[in-house]
Amino acid sequence: MRKDFLPFARPCFSQAEIEAAAEVIRSGHLTTGPKVTEFEERFCEYLGEGFHAAALNSCTAGLFLGLLSQGIGPHDEVVVPTWTFVATAHVVLWTGARPVLCDVEESSLNIDVRALEKSIGKKTKAIIPVHFAGYPCAMNEICRIAKKHKLAVIEDAAHACGTAYKGKKIGGFGDLTAFSFYATKNLACGEGGMVVSRNRKTIEKIRKLSYFGINKRAFDRYTQKGSWYYEIEELGYKYNMDSIHAAIGLVQLAKLEEMNLRRREIAGMYRRGLDKRIRFTEDSQENFHNYHLFLIRIDKEIIPRDEFVGKLKERNIGCSVHFIPLHRHPFYKKISKKKFPVADKAYGEAVSIPLFPGMSDQDVEYVIDNVNQVLKGGG
Ligand SMILES: Cc1ncc(COP(=O)(O)O)c(C=O)c1O
Numbered sequence: 001m002r003k004d005f006l007p008f009a010r011p012c013f014s015q016a017e018i019e020a021a022a023e024v025i026r027s028g029h030l031t032t033g034p035k036v037t038e039f040e041e042r043f044c045e046y047l048g049e050g051f052h053a054a055a056l057n058s059c060t061a062g063l064f065l066g067l068l069s070q071g072i073g074p075h076d077e078v079v080v081p082t083w084t085f086v087a088t089a090h091v092v093l094w095t096g097a098r099p100v101l102c103d104v105e106e107s108s109l110n111i112d113v114r115a116l117e118k119s120i121g122k123k124t125k126a127i128i129p130v131h132f133a134g135y136p137c138a139m140n141e142i143c144r145i146a147k148k149h150k151l152a153v154i155e156d157a158a159h160a161c162g163t164a165y166k167g168k169k170i171g172g173f174g175d176l177t178a179f180s181f182y183a184t185k186n187l188a189c190g191e192g193g194m195v196v197s198r199n200r201k202t203i204e205k206i207r208k209l210s211y212f213g214i215n216k217r218a219f220d221r222y223t224q225k226g227s228w229y230y231e232i233e234e235l236g237y238k239y240n241m242d243s244i245h246a247a248i249g250l251v252q253l254a255k256l257e258e259m260n261l262r263r264r265e266i267a268g269m270y271r272r273g274l275d276k277r278i279r280f281t282e283d284s285q286e287n288f289h290n291y292h293l294f295l296i297r298i299d300k301e302i303i304p305r306d307e308f309v310g311k312l313k314e315r316n317i318g319c320s321v322h323f324i325p326l327h328r329h330p331f332y333k334k335i336s337k338k339k340f341p342v343a344d345k346a347y348g349e350a351v352s353i354p355l356f357p358g359m360s361d362q363d364v365e366y367v368i369d370n371v372n373q374v375l376k377g378g379g
Contacts, residue, residue: 002366007318009184012252012259012357020247032211032240039246042253043194047171052203053196055246056210059158061239062178062195064091065206067126070152070175072097076125081111082325082336083343084130088156089326092128100124101327103340107282109295109350110137112342117145126152129174133322133352134186134263134292135282136165139173146174154178161187162260164288171196176206181245186259186292187252189245212236262357263291266364270294270353273368275375277302279349293322294355300348302375309351311374317367320352 024035036055044051056062072078074096080088082101092099103115109132116127127146129137137155146153153174157163160170161179171177176199181192197203208214213236252259267289271280279297283289298308309319325343326332353367 002316005316005318006354006359006363006367007356008320008352008354010356010358011183011188012255013188013248016251017248020251021244024243024247027243029243031242033243035243035246035250036241039241039249039253040194042250044196046253046256047169047196050198051171051196052198052200053194054203054207054210055241055249056193056195056206056239057191057241057245058087058239059156059178059180059182059193060087060091061210061237062176062193062206063087063128063154063156064094065209065237065239066154066176066178066195067091067095067097068209069202069205070126070154072125072152075123077121077123078126078128079111079116079119079124080128080326081130081132081343082327082340083109083132083323083346084156084326085158085323086326086329087158088128088130089332097125098123099326099335101332101336101338101340103342104132104346105282106342106346108132108135108137109281109343109346110135111142113138113141113145116142120145120149120151124149124151126154127174128154128156130156130158131160131163131170132293133281133295134159134163134290136160136163136170136287139165143173158182158185158193159292160290161185161292162256162288162290166286172198175199176202181249181252186263186290187249187256189248189252192241192245192249208233209236210239212238259357260288260290263355264289266355266357266359267291267294269361269364270296270355270368273365273372275372277375278371291355293352295322295350295352296371297346297349298351298375305349305351308374312353312370315370315374317370318354321347321350322352323347 040053076097089099155177158180176197181189213234
């Protein structure tokens with residue numbers, strides 16, 4: 001048995017990230033500034049042509065300000081999948097609107113398009129599709145439904161840096177898209193997020209809301225060109241990204257493709273080597289799955305999920321569960337009384353096993369051997 005613990009995720013950092021952060025510290029300009037602008041510009045270039053971006057301190061902030069930018073507020077409803085992290089639904093409540101939970105597809109655990117259409121009512125104003133684990137939602141169908149019902153689409157791309165849908169990177173299908181750079185994400189800054197849109201005015205609005213509603217870029221007032229004077233034009237928040245995180249993000253962005261390809265390589269080893277009774281979530285030729293997470297499903301009759309997680313822990317392998325569906329949390333039980341059979345079944349079976357670019361082939365083989373042994377009752 002290996003001596004050290006293999007976590008389910010670990011950021012892929014090198015000396016370059018450390019140097020980039022140190023350079024900012026040495027420069028004396030720590031808060032929002034030219035490094036953040038550079039990160040926004042590089043991120044837009046990475047996605048393709050015609051994008052605008054605002055770097056923020058989280059994806060959650062991006063989703064929240066994204067909803068506000070689309071005029072979502074009290075008396076409105078927003079459809080969100082139940083299979084997601086709580087951020088996706090809490091942001092709806094923060095605006096005063098009501099999240100309407102929706103079941104997911106069996107194959108991908110992304111929002112089920114038929115269930116989505118059934119969830120739309122007179123008060124519905126927006127949809128938040130979540131590209132779960134880094135596999136894209138059915139964006140053509142979702143955008144068609146949104147157009148028909150005049151709904152905003154705010155994509156939760158917390159898992160989807162580099163994910164592509166039918167050959168195009170996630171970022172420009174809906175009205176806007178929020179990415180996460182949280183510590184365990186495939187582009188990691190510690191904390192951080194980026195909201196992108198093809199609409200310049202949307203991003204300008206979000207940028208202003210992200211810094212108290214001030215009428216110009218915050219850092220201007222610290223430069224020789226800037227002035228101390230500013231005006232508050234509306235009720236804004238404090239969600240701006242600082243230069244240290246942006247500098248780390250720039251290094252991570254430059255190696256994102258390489259990191260995603262290694263993720264896919266590991267996923268391929270898992271798909272080939274794991275016990276044939278294990279089921280995987282969908283992948284396909286036409287989409288680019290970045291494998292931010294690698295989720296496996298095991299029938300309860302073979303081994304109960306919690307027992308499986310415990311046995312892997314004894315073997316120094318870390319696992320996680322993505323996600324506890326929202327409708328199973330005490331707080332959301334009060335909000336939604338609907339049934340979610342697909343999410344409930346998946347919840348009893350789902351485990352995320354280690355996948356990060358720094359895993360060696362030996363690490364991957366160790367996981368495969370141990371998962372297979374546990375399934376054969378050798379635990
Ligand atoms: C699906 C999903 N949405 C949103 C978030 C929130 O991201 P952040 O921590 O950057 O606010 C997460 C974070 O784990 C997530 O998994």
